[in-house]
Amino acid sequence: MSALPTTSREWHLVARPNGVPRPQDFALREVPVAQPGPGQILVRNLHLSVDPYMRGRMNDVKSYVPPFQLNQPMDGGAVGVVVAVGDDSPAGSFAVGDHVLHGLGWREYALLDAAHAVKVDAGNAPLSTYLGVLGMPGLTAYAGLLRVAEFHEGDTVFVSGAAGAVGSQVGQIARLKGAKRVIGSAGSDEKVQLLLDKYGFDAAFNYKSGPVAEQLKAAAPDGIDVYFDNVGGDHLEAAIGALNVHGRAALCGAIAQYNATEPAPGPRNLALAIGKRLTLRGLLVSDHNDLQQQFVEEVGGWIRDGKLHYEETVVEGIENNVEAFLGMLRGDNTGKMVVTLPAQAAIDN
Numbered sequence: 001m002s003a004l005p006t007t008s009r010e011w012h013l014v015a016r017p018n019g020v021p022r023p024q025d026f027a028l029r030e031v032p033v034a035q036p037g038p039g040q041i042l043v044r045n046l047h048l049s050v051d052p053y054m055r056g057r058m059n060d061v062k063s064y065v066p067p068f069q070l071n072q073p074m075d076g077g078a079v080g081v082v083v084a085v086g087d088d089s090p091a092g093s094f095a096v097g098d099h100v101l102h103g104l105g106w107r108e109y110a111l112l113d114a115a116h117a118v119k120v121d122a123g124n125a126p127l128s129t130y131l132g133v134l135g136m137p138g139l140t141a142y143a144g145l146l147r148v149a150e151f152h153e154g155d156t157v158f159v160s161g162a163a164g165a166v167g168s169q170v171g172q173i174a175r176l177k178g179a180k181r182v183i184g185s186a187g188s189d190e191k192v193q194l195l196l197d198k199y200g201f202d203a204a205f206n207y208k209s210g211p212v213a214e215q216l217k218a219a220a221p222d223g224i225d226v227y228f229d230n231v232g233g234d235h236l237e238a239a240i241g242a243l244n245v246h247g248r249a250a251l252c253g254a255i256a257q258y259n260a261t262e263p264a265p266g267p268r269n270l271a272l273a274i275g276k277r278l279t280l281r282g283l284l285v286s287d288h289n290d291l292q293q294q295f296v297e298e299v300g301g302w303i304r305d306g307k308l309h310y311e312e313t314v315v316e317g318i319e320n321n322v323e324a325f326l327g328m329l330r331g332d333n334t335g336k337m338v339v340t341l342p343a344q345a346a347i348d349n
Contacts, residue, residue, distance in 0.1 A: 311335025
């Protein structure tokens with residue numbers, strides 16, 4: 001076995017972004033690697049997640065998750081391999097060589113309590129998928145559509161940000177569950193074609209090609225029953241206009257305003273929710289962890305059977321973590337954005 005490292009690199013937030021984050025708001029720093037104590041494991045990270053919610057954590061405001069602290073390591077979803085277990089540790093089933101999912105990303109090595117890690121099987125699926133299609137984004141899509149939006153067979157469903165990690169899965173689950181029609185929006189003609197050709201959407205449009213409300217009306221002349229919102233802004237306003245009586249919306253994200261420096265105006269047609277008796281419900285995936293086993297079994301089966309497809313955009317190297325995050329905010333990714341670290345990163349220093 002190779003000697004354990006003495007140092008590791010990790011990303012720190014060094015300034016609160018004003019609007020769009022800049023590379024100088026972050027710093028990649030070298031820190032000592034501590035040995036695991038009782039109940040702890042040391043993990044060499046292999047894949048790191050960057051996600052839209054992380055932008056909100058860069059603001060020093062009260063929210064459902066604490067903000068990142070300045071000059072402290074950032075965190076997020078990660079998959080890695082256990083390289084050391086604390087002596088006389090009650091870490092239970094963890095052993096050197098096990099692959100685990102945990103929450104201390106944005107770094108090469110993670111020291112954590114074993115209770116905060118979950119073993120994953122590289123034989124069942126590629127390890128990176130536990131950050132995407134079989135991970136938090138996938139569960140978000142599954143719970144958001146089926147529980148929060150109360151999807152019913154025969155519904156017409158509209159998904160914004162439909163080529164992303166969450167949106168692409170929402171549309172496919174709706175199709176597999178018997179939707180009458182599935183419509184998606186995306187930010188390029190290439191992504192629109194992907195929605196139609198690979199993910200099986202019935203209709204899709206490039207929101208940069210014209211007013212969202214007009215394009216949605218053309219794609220759903222009879223209205224929509226469910227809206228899965230990843231974007232907010234003009235998409236939410238258009239969806240409120242298109243929703244049928246007793247329509248339901250799962251409000252998952254509002255990436256259109258994450259970098260806004262002024263408060264965003266509310267949808268101008270919100271009064272329509274009264275007469276239409278709409279349900280607009282916020283979605284936090286952490287409220288639905290009870291669906292985890294059901295989600296993995298059902299979605300994993302669809303993947304094995306070739307019924308559900310996914311894309312990943314992979315960026316190599318811890319030094320490119322910030323650029324991957326900024327690219328995700330710009331919409332450069334197709335599917336899940338993942339940062340992959342070299343297999344022997346920092347192991348022989």
